[in-house]
Amino acid sequence: MNLEQYKKAVEQLNLYAYHYYVLDDALTTDEVYDKLYHEVLEYEEANKEHISASSPTQRVGDSVSDGFTKAAHLSRMWSLEDVFNSEDLEKWLTKTYKLDKNISFYCEPKYDGASLNLIYEDGILTHGITRGDGEIGELITQNVKTIRSIPLTIEHKEKIEIRGEVVIYKEEFEKINQERAKNKEALFANPRNAAAGSLRQLDSSITASRNLVFLPYGVGENLLEQKLLSQKMDYIYSQGFKKPPLRATCSGFEEIEAVYEEMNKNRDSYEMMLDGMVIKVDEIASQIDMGYTVKNPRFSVAYKFPAVEKITRVKEIILQVGRTGAVTPVAIVEPTNIDGVVVERATLHNFDEIDRKDIRINDKVIILRSGDVIPKIIKVLTHERDGSEVEYKRPTECPVCKSELLDEGVLLKCQNLRCEARVINSIIYFASKPCLNIDGLGVKIVEALFNSGLVKSVVDLFDLTLEKLLTLEGFKDKKAQNLLDSLESAKGSEYWRFINSLGIEHIGEVASKTLSTNFGSGFIDATKEQIVACDGVGEEMAESLLEFVRVNRDTILRLQEILQPLEPLKREEAKENPFKGKSVVLTGSMSEPRDKIKETLESLGAKIVSSVSKKTDFVIYGEDAGSKYDKAMDLGVECLNEEEMRGKIEQA
Incomplete structure (x- = not known):
């Protein structure tokens, strides 16, 4: 050669x-x-x-250091202010828009790893420095050179600082911990700790063996001429660096929220751990003008994911039967305190998930709790198995009525219409507030009615008489009559409530309103094509509805005959007016209930939305209007008080 x-x-x-x-x-x-x-x-x-x-x-890492020397960053590495929900985000945007209205935003993942600053001079990697206190870190260049996703040379010849996060992919993290378990070494608690520990190894061969990955998120000192951060990052990626799984430029709140929701929804599918999304003003000139507080840049914020993870152990897997007959598994776990809440159950969604994740009784698992949602198992710590774990066998009979289950692969269903769990749960749902709102049909009363044989289906409720109810223990004249009066008051309800009360799988309140508006009582004869054509209704929902109608058509018609739900009025298309086809936000206290104003505006063809953006046409405000009004003023959205709104309506 x-x-x-x-x-x-x-x-x-x-x-x-x-x-x-x-x-x-x-x-x-x-x-x-x-x-x-x-x-x-x-x-x-x-x-x-x-x-x-x-x-x-x-x-190749083959040198052992006696210790790391300190090194200064060319420009400070700042920490970011955190926001935790959409309200916090709106407040931050309001503050930011006051500094500059004509801005857009660059959104990228917030990686859960160890921050690193790279310095290139004349196209050659000369320094790799840990974040440290933001001004001075540790010089770990020899270790940095072992990371394959960091180019040793780049085409860019001017001096530049490239900032990013060093991470360990989840799959690699599991392998490392398995190896450490074999060697009877302490396990890393999470990929972030593993990445930070690997990066600062005195023996660089250990760093080299850990398959670390560098993911850029910004630049420090640089002479780049691009006017937008997004353009600068495009240039950085063109130098041979790894791109993030998702990034986007956004014009305001709604677009930022959409990217955040997508990132949060898909976070488990990404190779690396994320703990949020970073939002930065895209315009470099605006960043410079906005500057910094004592601690943080004013032009950037970290929008954290609302989740907490803990390790626990699966004690048992139990089965629940819903109102549709669907049998779902639930993990009973050792009581675990997560953010002040003692968790004892974790959802398993379906039986395919148990198989896919190979969840066994007595397994150590990582559970994730997000908001008020039931925690779920996100990972099985297979490397910690000691032989005491027991594989879970897919059930073949209903845990309540013992009848044979229909196995649909992902779902198991009890087909016994007289199964206690199905009947009781369907009646409780039928009577709930979002459905027919029947007072007096609590769990204990429904169980008593079922166990006595008086009610074996929802239809039987309307065959109850005073004489029948008085045969039940605890029922006196007044209590019995009150229940009969409540059943009578359920008649003549809005049609969407009737659809919702049927408890059709995948069809909730919003879909019920959509079906009611589009079909009324004709929903039982609608075709799949007609159903899917409705806004917000997908194929799975349509198939579930069609299957339910096929099996329960006679029951639906009988209940409709008894209840006589009100067919929805067909709203005529609004005549031309200032609000027709416009996006409107309501905020503050009005002289009449906001729902009534909303109804009035919707009858005029307006679309009522919850948040203000550049696409909003009007903000109608009352007293104590707050941040939505401020944001509208900042964005130049037309703001109307209640009197001005009514004036426009009268002029139409």
Whole structure:
């Protein structure tokens, strides 16, 4: 191999490495890579004066440091202010818009790892420095060079600081802990700790063995001319760095929220751990004008994910039967305090999830609690199994009535219409507030009615008489009559409440209103194509509705005959007026209930939305209007008080 061939070989190896470690798209086999790598290594050993700074051989960690020296960042690495919900975000946006109204935002993941600052001079990586206190960190360049996703050389020749997070992918984290368990070493608590610990190893060969990944999130000192941060980051990625799983530029609250929801929803599917989303003003000039507080930049914020994770143990898996007959598994776990709440149950969603995650009784698991949602198992710590774990066997009979279960793969269903769990749960739901709102039909009374044989289905409720009720223990004349009066008052309810009360799987309040508006009583004859054509109704919902109607058509018609629910009035298309087709936000205290004003505006063809954005046409405000009014003023949205709104309506 001569010098020219050596340079080409180094270039080829770096191309292989870039595709493998950055793009996850291998161009060759390990055998081909290793052969070429050793040819390069052989040449370098004979020609040390020709060794290229970009050679992959310069990554190999084989030195042991006595300790790390301190090094200053060229520009400070700031920490970010945190926000935790949409209200906090709105407040931050209001403050930011007061500094500059003509801005957009760049959103990217907030990685859960260890911050690192890279300094390149004349296109060569010269320094790798930990965050430290933001001004001074530890110089760990030798370790940094072992990270395959960090280019040793880049095309950009001016001095530049590239900031990012060093992470360990979840799959790699599991392998590391399995290896540590075999060696009877202490396990890492999470990938973040593993990444930070690996990055600061005095023996760089250990760092090299951990498969760390560097993900850029910004720049420090630089002479880049791009006017937008998003453009600067595009340029950084073009230098050979790994891109994030999701990033976006947004114009305001609604778009930011949409990206946040997408990132939060998909976070478990990403290879790395995330703990939120970072939002930055995209315009560099505006960033400079906004500046910094003592602690944080004014132009950036971390929007944290609302979740807390803990490790616990699965004690038992029990079964619940819902009103539709669907049998769902629930994990009973050792009591675990998560953010002040003692958790004893975790949802398992369905039986496929048990199989997919290989969840066993007595397994150690990581559970995640998000808001008020029932916690779920997100990971089984298989490396901590000691042989006491027991595989869970898929049930074949209903836990309540013992009848054979229908196995639909993901779902198991009890088909016994007289199953106590099905009847009792369906009646309780039928009588609940979002449905027919029948007072007096609590759990104990429904159980008493069922166990006595007086009620074996929802329809039987309307065959009850005073004489029948007085046969039940605890029922006196007044209590019995009150229940009969409540059953009578359920008649003539709005039609959407009737649909909702049927307890059709996947059909809730919103879908019930949609079906009622589009079809009324004709929903039982609607085709799949007609149902799917409704706004917000998908195929799964349509199929569930069609199956329910097929099985329960006679019951639906009988209940409709008894209850006589009110068919929805067909709203005529609004005449031309200032609010027709406009997006309107209501805020503050009005002279009449806001729902009534909402109804009036909707009858005029307005669309009532909950948050203010550049797309909002009007904000109608009352007393104590608050942040929505402020944001509207900042964005230049037309604001009307109640009197001005009524004036526009009268002029129409």
